[in-house]
Amino acid sequence: MLVMMDTAMSHALQTSGVIPDVVSPQFKNQGILTVNYGxxxxxxxxxxxxxxxxxxxxxxxxxxxxxxxxxxxLMLVDPDAPSRADPKNGPWRHWVVTNIPEGQPDQVNASANQLTTYIGPSPPAGSGDHRYVFLWYKQLQGIQTFAPLSQSVHDRRSFNYSRYAQEQQLELLAVNFFFACKE
Structure with a gap:
């Protein structure tokens, strides 16, 4: 079952361009990342x-x-800001949550763990489909103190999430994504 899901995930990541635009071609999901909006x-x-x-x-x-x-x-990024054809402001940082204890999904939404508070998708009208990518990382140092990230909307653009993950010693374990657009 997990092998079939991984194959479907790999195909979807490649077809959408998440691989290689956001995730390395060598990436393999090591689990299932479930995301529910209601x-x-x-x-x-x-x-x-x-x-x-x-x-x-x-x-x-x-x-x-x-x-x-x-x-x-957990990170949520939009690599297509302001559009996929012209991603000069991408990746846009929509959400960063740290120090999520294993097996405690309610802690994802705990305010104490919000390094960047959630801002939902808001693609410019007419900019086409945007990919909203959830990245789930293991903290290799266990619980840790992270340097603060600006909450300013202006400072959320051009977020180098891969460099940030490397600096914080984070290992990418799982990815999920959806599309959203505004007509």
Missing amino acids: EEQVAIGNHLSVEQTAEAPKVMYVSGEESTHDYYT
């Missing part, structure tokens, strides 16, 4: 409306391995 589930490249995604979703990661008491970081 009753709507993010399903590897489905379309959700701006209205459906206005509030922070519920996120859960399942690895299938024995509990290790690890801590995780």
